[in-house]
Amino acid sequence: MSGDHSHNEDQIMGGSRINDSHKHKDKYKEHKHKDYKRDKEKSKHGNSDYKDPSDKKYKDKEKMKHKDGSTEKNKDKHKEKRKEDKIKLLNDKVKKEKENGFVSPLHVKSEPEEDFYHSPKHEKSLKRERDEDYDSEFKPKKIKTENDKKVKKRKPGDEGDIKPKKTKTQKEVTDGKKKAKKEPEEKWKWWEEERYTDGVKWKFLEHKGPVFAPPYEPLPSRVKFYYDGKPMRLSPEAEEVATFFAKMLDHEYTTKDIFRKNFFKDWRKEMTAEEKATITDLKKCNFTEMSEYFKAQSEARKAMSKEEKQKIKEENERLLQKYGYCIMDNHKERIANFRIEPPGLFRGRGDHPKMGMLKRRIRPEDIIINCSKDSKCPEPPPGTKWKEVRHDNKVTWLVSWTENIQGSIKYIMLNPSSRIKGEKDWQKYETARRLKKCVDRIRAQYREDWKSKEMRVRQRAVALYFIDKLALRAENEGQEYVVEFDFLGKDSIRYYNKVPVEKRVFKNLQLFMENKEPDDDLFDRLNTSILNKHLQELMDGLTAKVFRTYNASITLQQQLKELTTADENIPAKILSYNRANRAVAILCNHQRAPPKTFEKSMQNLQAKIDAKKDQLSDAKRELKSAKADAKVRKDEKTKKAVESKRKAVQRIEEQLMKLEVQATDREENKQIALGTSKLNYLDPRISVAWCKKWGIPVEKIYNKTQREKFAWAIDMADEDYEF
């Protein structure tokens, strides 16, 4: 593997970064608000009833802001501002501990790796993409029929026999027209089939439509709402919205001004004229009875008998069976989210200006159905109509609607285990593998470009450097020049990192800052469109996020190689795996708040360990005495006793060690979330190969859902797979 830089332990397991970077509630105090400039008031889309005057105001305000910054030309700039990023350059002659030795307190807007995106399109047809993105050795086409290694080849559609794992569900599918085809009893290996090459996503698509949120059930009349101390009966519409608020009473955000203001405004819109006249001050509203009622309800639900619970479960299962699957091109596929999002109060992440707004109930009239012409089109609920039925096989969604908060479109799509998602995922990793082949060249080039006389090129090159390494790695070159990043990234997760950079990069950054106000764009000659065009020239299909995928996967592979020791037992190997995974998660800044129960659960585990230790010393003592006994008696029976004691000791030792490993793992994982990288950035074939190589059951690494998503990888990767 070529030019991957290796990380030193410090950086990977790194102390300060993680500690510094967990989210904290008051981050906005320091960071001001996440600036929601991107909010573009799309509400025009037929949701005018929710259009909110204050939104407009917000928008206008935004505009003004933009104006004076004179930086409003492109999207990435919006983003930069929005994030309120800062890069502080610090001259690190001052050692780490002296962090206030900033040479230059300049605050410059900058971007985290993925912020330079945004490309112009380059017409790359879907078709081409498909074909080229797969590495030839795994071209399904080839595999298509008979090939190969372990696969007991079978074409989908043949009669089955493999363990009918999914049989039950599969059976029913056949009710429709697909009957003839006889649905495969075994799992369908879509990865062995020919792919579409022309942007077509499917030929046949049939489904039952979405499941709507249950209608509102008015509160029993004994549950009162009080206004200004006096009980008040609300109209069902107003009451429903009030219950949304009541359900959140325990949450901190019901105390936030913006939240309350937005809620109150939207709530009033649902009120009758009289209600509106009466209820003019949210502070005078008392929702506690409602809140108590819901708490009681949820208690009651927990206390339900198991028959009742069973019944609910069965009902859910029925719904799943009916609505949770579709038929796409002769195969029954699982739908990811077949339930429409229920109404409620919007809670954006971070300091969202729209928090508290009413997210309205979606009705059939809001829904667009997508299915094939020759399918049985889903029926809208009696007495209603769909907004539209279309037959667009160039997209993958089955149902869509426009949401009223941001005006964006929401979709119902297939599960990650489906062919359509899996192929795309596979393709993503193939693109990253292609990057592997030319990453040295690309790196060499951007380093060269740091010296360019064209500002544009320099900026592009520095940006690319950050995209490549920054979030993902920090090289240790002398530590003489350090850049400090501090901004809010996706989901308002704080990104905080100090990165040693090469001198040239540092100097360039200083240059970029010359003659600029702290609020100006650091990369003023760069936008995502330029960058992306450039990337596209460097490698077909290259976009900024490919670097993330590549760096994540290559790091996993490297770390696995480095951390796995042949003579370790399985739990120890798994710890190594998790550590490798953790290195990636840290690189990608995948953090989590330490689980609320973390301390407690750690203590529990420690208690178990202590207990196990006691048990072990007991067992050892017994072994000893058995041995002594055997020495004297020398009969078969005592010999046997010694043997069994010995075994017991061994077993307990093993258990103890397992617990200890578990404790280590958990501790190290305190504020790291492994799931995201595992699911989205790590080529699953690396993990599968590792499992095969070391004889680790793949279940130890991937749970059921993950195995379903990565079925293709589990099936096709052998132990010498190399990313």
Add this chain to the structure above:
DNA sequence: AAGCGAACTTAGCATCTGCGCG
């Protein structure tokens, strides 16, 4: 060529589930 919207991926937290334990 920039701006926008559609489509699709990524993300962390909330809620649920089922299993091991007392």
Add this chain to the structure above:
DNA sequence: CGCGCAGATGCTAAGTTCGCTT
């Protein structure tokens, strides 16, 4: 045989990218 917890799953917001439009 219920309880509590950890891990699994659900949910939906917030990203990226592409390509169309103007």
